[in-house]
Amino acid sequence: MKTKDITQKIGFAALFTCMLVTLFFLGAIIFFIAARGIKVISWEFLTQIPRGGMTQGGVAPAIAGTLYITLGSIAVSLPLGLACAIYLCEYSPKGIFVNIIRMSINNLAGVPSVVFGLFGLAVFVKFFGFGVSILSGSLTLGILALPVVISATQEALTAVPHSLREASLALGATKWETIKKIVLPTALPGILTGIILSIGRVAGETAPILFTAATFYTRRYPDSVFSEVMALPYHIYALMTEGTHPEEQTAIAYGCALILLVLVLAVSGAAIFIRQKQRIQNA
Amino acid sequence: MARIKEKAYEWIFTALAFSSLIFLVGIIIVLFKEGFPIFKAVKAGDFLFGRAWYPTYEPPEFGIFPLVLASFWVTLGALFVCVPLGVGSALYLHEMTSFRQRSVLKPMVEILASIPSVVYGFFGMMIVAPVLQDLLHIPTGLCAFSASLVLGIMAAPTVCSIAEDALSYVPKSFREASFAVGANRWQTLTKVVIPAAGSGISTAIILGMSRAVGETMTVLMVAGGAAVIPKSIFDPVRPMTSAIAAEMGEAPMGSMHYHSLFAIALILFLITFAFNIAAELISRRFRIKLGHSG
Amino acid sequence: MHDTIKMKAEGVDFFYGPRQALKNINLDICEKHVTAIIGPSGCGKSTFIRLLNRMNELVPNASLKGRILLDGEDIFEESVDAVEIRRRVGMVFQKPNPFPKSIFENVSYGLHVNGVKDKKLIEKRVIASLEKAALWGDIKDRLHESALKLSGGQQQRLCIARCLAVEPEVILFDEPCASLDPISTGKIEELILELKKYYTIVIVTHNMQQAARISDHTAFFLLGELIEMGETQGIFTAPRDKRTEDYITGRFG
Numbered sequence: 001m002k003t004k005d006i007t008q009k010i011g012f013a014a015l016f017t018c019m020l021v022t023l024f025f026l027g028a029i030i031f032f033i034a035a036r037g038i039k040v041i042s043w044e045f046l047t048q049i050p051r052g053g054m055t056q057g058g059v060a061p062a063i064a065g066t067l068y069i070t071l072g073s074i075a076v077s078l079p080l081g082l083a084c085a086i087y088l089c090e091y092s093p094k095g096i097f098v099n100i101i102r103m104s105i106n107n108l109a110g111v112p113s114v115v116f117g118l119f120g121l122a123v124f125v126k127f128f129g130f131g132v133s134i135l136s137g138s139l140t141l142g143i144l145a146l147p148v149v150i151s152a153t154q155e156a157l158t159a160v161p162h163s164l165r166e167a168s169l170a171l172g173a174t175k176w177e178t179i180k181k182i183v184l185p186t187a188l189p190g191i192l193t194g195i196i197l198s199i200g201r202v203a204g205e206t207a208p209i210l211f212t213a214a215t216f217y218t219r220r221y222p223d224s225v226f227s228e229v230m231a232l233p234y235h236i237y238a239l240m241t242e243g244t245h246p247e248e249q250t251a252i253a254y255g256c257a258l259i260l261l262v263l264v265l266a267v268s269g270a271a272i273f274i275r276q277k278q279r280i281q282n283a
Numbered sequence: 284m285a286r287i288k289e290k291a292y293e294w295i296f297t298a299l300a301f302s303s304l305i306f307l308v309g310i311i312i313v314l315f316k317e318g319f320p321i322f323k324a325v326k327a328g329d330f331l332f333g334r335a336w337y338p339t340y341e342p343p344e345f346g347i348f349p350l351v352l353a354s355f356w357v358t359l360g361a362l363f364v365c366v367p368l369g370v371g372s373a374l375y376l377h378e379m380t381s382f383r384q385r386s387v388l389k390p391m392v393e394i395l396a397s398i399p400s401v402v403y404g405f406f407g408m409m410i411v412a413p414v415l416q417d418l419l420h421i422p423t424g425l426c427a428f429s430a431s432l433v434l435g436i437m438a439a440p441t442v443c444s445i446a447e448d449a450l451s452y453v454p455k456s457f458r459e460a461s462f463a464v465g466a467n468r469w470q471t472l473t474k475v476v477i478p479a480a481g482s483g484i485s486t487a488i489i490l491g492m493s494r495a496v497g498e499t500m501t502v503l504m505v506a507g508g509a510a511v512i513p514k515s516i517f518d519p520v521r522p523m524t525s526a527i528a529a530e531m532g533e534a535p536m537g538s539m540h541y542h543s544l545f546a547i548a549l550i551l552f553l554i555t556f557a558f559n560i561a562a563e564l565i566s567r568r569f570r571i572k573l574g575h576s577g
Numbered sequence: 578m579h580d581t582i583k584m585k586a587e588g589v590d591f592f593y594g595p596r597q598a599l600k601n602i603n604l605d606i607c608e609k610h611v612t613a614i615i616g617p618s619g620c621g622k623s624t625f626i627r628l629l630n631r632m633n634e635l636v637p638n639a640s641l642k643g644r645i646l647l648d649g650e651d652i653f654e655e656s657v658d659a660v661e662i663r664r665r666v667g668m669v670f671q672k673p674n675p676f677p678k679s680i681f682e683n684v685s686y687g688l689h690v691n692g693v694k695d696k697k698l699i700e701k702r703v704i705a706s707l708e709k710a711a712l713w714g715d716i717k718d719r720l721h722e723s724a725l726k727l728s729g730g731q732q733q734r735l736c737i738a739r740c741l742a743v744e745p746e747v748i749l750f751d752e753p754c755a756s757l758d759p760i761s762t763g764k765i766e767e768l769i770l771e772l773k774k775y776y777t778i779v780i781v782t783h784n785m786q787q788a789a790r791i792s793d794h795t796a797f798f799l800l801g802e803l804i805e806m807g808e809t810q811g812i813f814t815a816p817r818d819k820r821t822e823d824y825i826t827g828r829f830g
Contacts, residue, residue: 004467004469004470005467007469008467008468008469008470011469011472011473012378012379012468012469014371015371015372015374015375015378015379016375016379017371018367018368018370018371018372018374018375019371019372019375019376019388021368022368022369022371022372022392022436022439022440022443023391023395025436025439026395026398026436026440029398029402029403029406030398032406032409032410033402033405033406079299080299080302080303083295083296083299083300083302084299084300084302084303086296087296087297087299087300088300090296091293091296091297094637097297100304101300101301101303101304103563104303104304104306104307105303106559106563107307107556107559107560108303108306108307109559110490110493110497110555110556110558110559111307111310111497111552111555112496112497112498112499112524112551112552112555113400113497113499114497114499114524114527114528114548114551115310115314115497115548115551115552116310117528117531118313118314118317118527118531118544118545118548119309119310119313119314121531122313122316122317122545123309123313126536143306146302146303146306147303150303161674163670163672163674164674164676164677166632166635166670166674167670167674167675167676167736167739168676168686168690169632169635169663170630170632170663170667170668170670170740171663171664171667171686171687171690171691171739171740171743172660172661172663172664172687172690172691172743173660173686173687173690174285174289174660174690175289175292175293176288176289176292176293177690181686181689181690182676182686185677185678186676186677197397200397201397203399204397204398204399204400204401204402205399206399206400206401206499206500207499207500207524207528210528210531210532211531211532233399233401233500234401236401236402236405237401237404237405237500237503237504240405240408240504241504250409253405254409257401257402257405260399260401260402261398261399261402264397264398264399265394265397265398268393268394268397269390269394272390272393272394273390276386276389276390280386285658285660286658
């Protein structure tokens, strides 16, 4: 065999190994969390409040808390993200405004999550006086999720064929009517994908809610948007660092990690596969 | 009347679209406003290069060099993991899978990229750290090495995804020309495709690095937490993100400690901002070079 | 000819940025007649027809000199609403572009955006339009099925029905049969001959035989200029300009 064939064989084997190792590690994470977490999961775990100083009972308030702040963040990121994507795609302005906005979105996407947390602390918790609450957390996470929603919505809007817009305008519809009645309904599946992706992202975030929404010891369901809440990701961290009974609490942490993992993987998985199908359809 | 409505809608959308700019600027303003007061207590040079980080002592010392160095080492270490794994996997997907296989594997990689960082941190502290501690006979598994390892695995899917996109932009005609002169697939890959996709792959690596530097929970739970300059890679460290996350809870509002943490966040922000701008510029030139519109 | 002139182009120059796509076009379009516009690719015929319903405004960097009149009034005047013009001057496109909605919703869309709210009226007009477009028989029991399930020819007739529903005065056809098979093409041509009783029709086509079959007047465009225009018979049997003759006899295409 020629040298170049041997090199090729080795090279490709190395590449295959890279893929395998990556998938292996990621699989290992899922496996370990699942194997140890499943022991703790029970109906009680999912629906009861914690008891015994966070060593028994369930984690239902944390699940509820995660749900509330996730929904809250969508309430912020969806309207803003949709408006932004519509502006960029439909009103399609040329020149400096567009580039500034695009750059802002890209940079916002790269901001570390702990910086968002500090921003939320200074602005929502302190300046606006919302305190550590669902409201502060949702607002903070909403801004974090904005680039995700914008990106997915843009993709969905661009996939709507231009001929449909032309047909609508040729019938005497205005630009806004065309967007509202033709473009948005047609782009809806893609927009939903974006929302689902943002759910997956937001549900797992810890740093932004560390100082803006989350707490460890409340043991209750929140009364209002101004209450602080338990949240799954924070609960895992808190159990491992603030907990006083490592044995039981480690087990609970595994359980929480499993719930969070299932939630995020299911949600992201659904969104990504839908998007994949859409992309193949549109190609 | 209808024309006024139409204009109104256009103005509303324009205004809302600027929200992303407003938030970005808002973040910068807040970081400056809350971070700058530290420079009344400490000179900038002492802050950035001071080797003692004891914010809770009397008198407090605010040298962030150990924190910056920790971030640097951990990120560098993560690169050693995520670049081979990420780029290697991307090359595998690009060169060695059929369209159908790719349309299953690539989404799988993207889904894996969505695993929350707290789960990585948890995994790191419960499984990776003890294993490494036993295997390598080190005093504690919660150290820079473990953090780098976990961080690297975490960033690998991101790097893989972006690098694979970059590879897919390389026109088929380049490969065909290479085959036509008798090169085999490996030679074509290494001598033609990878160089052509070089900027795109660089972008992927820079974005992976940006993710690693900005990561909080993983390093918080795995890197160990000692805010001292590490002597070896197996020492516990406290990168910038961990410092902020761990100490903000205890820093009284408006105290110098509080301001110092905001100042650290400002520096962190500037670093990731620089990375993102670099990635943006490189990727724009890359696409123009290959003939796609920006 | 002493027929009423429905639309008129006066001294029209049209530019895409610095490039001049149309040079000094002067053209009359007679009411309730079919006017065909023919010419080789790139001659400006599609560009011209899109001026007639102000669709050119969607292109950035486009600029216009000269006037286009509808019933004697300049459609590009400041005070004139483009949206209203587009209701009066409808368009059928080269590739059928039904909305991803039901057949009924496709046809009723134009009525909704033009402010018609009465459900009974909408239903009446939808059915009438589908009948006029010779599609009613095919789909009368499938009104609420997706329009995308129809064949190419049916989709195009649906687009025509959609256009008819808003009761335009002029209908512009931009190479409507370019993506259709001969049988569907024949049906659309028959339809156009019917429609001209009620509407003024302008059709762009690069199929000369089609122009000869269905139009009353023909205009020949070349490189952005109007070379010759007249009664179809005359153009095809005794063209006055050599370039027209060369195009018609197939010396270039």
